[in-house]
Amino acid sequence: MAAAALSWALRAARQVLPSPCPGQVRSYYVDWRMVRDFKRRKVAYEHADERLRINAIRKNAILPKELQEVADKEIAALPRDSCPVRIRNRCVLTSRPRGVKRRWRLSRIVFRHFADHAQMSGVQRAMW
Amino acid sequence: STSSMLSKQKDKSAASKDGSPEGAAKKQEDGAGTPKQQLLDIIGDMKVEVSYRKKLQQLKASESKKQAMAKLEGPDSEGSVPQGVTEDTQRGKPLNPELVKAASAVASSLPRNKKQTESELLAQLRRHEETTDQQKKGGIINIRNVISEMTIKRQSPAQRGTRTSRRISLQLDEDDKRLRRERSSALSMDSRSLKVGKRLNIFTKASTEPEHALETVSSPTIWDLEFAKEVAAVTAQPPRNGFEEMIQWTKEGIMWEFPIDNEVGMEDDAEFHEHIFLEKHLEGFPKEGPIRHFMELVICGLSKNPYLSVKQKVEHIEWFQKYFEEKKELLQEI
Numbered sequence: 001m002a003a004a005a006l007s008w009a010l011r012a013a014r015q016v017l018p019s020p021c022p023g024q025v026r027s028y029y030v031d032w033r034m035v036r037d038f039k040r041r042k043v044a045y046e047h048a049d050e051r052l053r054i055n056a057i058r059k060n061a062i063l064p065k066e067l068q069e070v071a072d073k074e075i076a077a078l079p080r081d082s083c084p085v086r087i088r089n090r091c092v093l094t095s096r097p098r099g100v101k102r103r104w105r106l107s108r109i110v111f112r113h114f115a116d117h118a119q120m121s122g123v124q125r126a127m128w
Numbered sequence: 129s130t131s132s133m134l135s136k137q138k139d140k141s142a143a144s145k146d147g148s149p150e151g152a153a154k155k156q157e158d159g160a161g162t163p164k165q166q167l168l169d170i171i172g173d174m175k176v177e178v179s180y181r182k183k184l185q186q187l188k189a190s191e192s193k194k195q196a197m198a199k200l201e202g203p204d205s206e207g208s209v210p211q212g213v214t215e216d217t218q219r220g221k222p223l224n225p226e227l228v229k230a231a232s233a234v235a236s237s238l239p240r241n242k243k244q245t246e247s248e249l250l251a252q253l254r255r256h257e258e259t260t261d262q263q264k265k266g267g268i269i270n271i272r273n274v275i276s277e278m279t280i281k282r283q284s285p286a287q288r289g290t291r292t293s294r295r296i297s298l299q300l301d302e303d304d305k306r307l308r309r310e311r312s313s314a315l316s317m318d319s320r321s322l323k324v325g326k327r328l329n330i331f332t333k334a335s336t337e338p339e340h341a342l343e344t345v346s347s348p349t350i351w352d353l354e355f356a357k358e359v360a361a362v363t364a365q366p367p368r369n370g371f372e373e374m375i376q377w378t379k380e381g382i383m384w385e386f387p388i389d390n391e392v393g394m395e396d397d398a399e400f401h402e403h404i405f406l407e408k409h410l411e412g413f414p415k416e417g418p419i420r421h422f423m424e425l426v427i428c429g430l431s432k433n434p435y436l437s438v439k440q441k442v443e444h445i446e447w448f449q450k451y452f453e454e455k456k457e458l459l460q461e462i
Contacts (some may be wrong), residue, residue: 053444057451060422062418062421062425063419063422064459066458067458067459070455
């Protein structure tokens with residue numbers, strides 16, 4: 001009896017507490033291009049060390065050329081998604097590939113939207 | 129060649145002239161094969177340029193010390209050196225023998241009192257090691273260790289004044305009561321000292337001391353866990369003010385802990401010489417040829433890299449070793 005009353009009281013109290021998260025909660029990627037970009041980043045991170053070392057062998061004036069040709073073939077054999085050049089810094093909220101500011105990882109439109117609603121810390125409209 | 133380049137001997141270093149070639153010869157006899165011995169040889173060959181002003185100061189200092197030594201009795205001056213040695217050995221853990229060797233080599237290269245400079249260098253090294261150890265462990269820098277040579281006064285005159293005043297005021301009571309009260313007053317004076325009490329750990333990392341022994345539970349059932357979660361959810365009231373909000377964020381890990389520790393999450397236990405002198409990892413490679421040249425460049429670059437840990441650097445070198453071993457047949461064709 002007492003235990004049941006206590007648990008009921010606890011549940012009631014929990015409903016009163018609001019979840020403290022403002023804004024949207026996203027549990028999906030915006031589009032497939034964003035998913036592919038995420039895959040490329042993961043693979044590039046895994047192969048980053050190897051690529052660095054093989055490139056150190058290739059871009060060399062000391063080692064023999066045959067060794068460098070072999071290294072060329074090796075790096076071409078790595079998965080295509082492992083090269084960092086394929087990564088595109090997309091907007092985090094809208095997946096826009098162009099007009100993205102690196103510091104905020106947001107496209108210019110989203111940035112302007114949040115800045116005008118005073119939701120970007122330390123950002124102010126320029127006037128001089 | 130190095131000795132000829134670096135040797136600019138002056139009149140005062142006549143004494144060291146006699147000492148250092150002997151020392152250099154001794155070291156060369158020991159075995160110049162290892163790179164460390166070579167380094168020590170180079171340091172021993174190097175002569176330090178002493179400016180004229182410094183020489184004058186050192187002359188004065190040496191004269192004053194000689195006078196002091198002459199004033200002291202014979203056994204005292206002899207006893208001071210071993211006393212210093214025992215003091216050094218009693219303090220903390222012993223130094224790295226390699227560092228000690230390097231310090232002695234440097235001391236021998238300087239033109240002044242070799243023993244004195246060596247002891248000073250060792251003392252400095254020891255202090256450096258102590259501070260780095262304490263910073264690594266996050267311990268409180270005990271000021272007493274630093275100022276251990278100064279005498280610490282036990283009784284302050286203020287305490288004496290209060291005690292006498294209390295005695296005077298209690299003269300009205302009977303003798304028995306006065307004695308007891310004196311004792312209790314003395315105890316209360318001692319108990320109200322600054323060193324008693326739990327530390328607030330504001331400026332030091334809070335040491336995780338288990339204050340009460342944890343009771344071993346056989347197996348917390350799911351219902352117990354659920355109950356614990358519910359209790360925590362209820363008792364965690366929304367923060368009443370900004371301070372409580374910041375406390376909550378610090379517990380969750382959103383906010384850093386103040387005073388900011390620059391080395392949070394960075395636990396590099398390796399010494400500086402393990403980062404820089406990486407030639408010992410080059411043993412698997414051929415001693416001559418383009419591969420060795422290439423690997424020496426790699427090591428030069430790694431030694432200047434402050435962002436990698438020693439493990440990562442060793443892995444880097446081992447990857448190259450594996451790679452070149454796989455390509456051995458190819459290389460032999462060339």
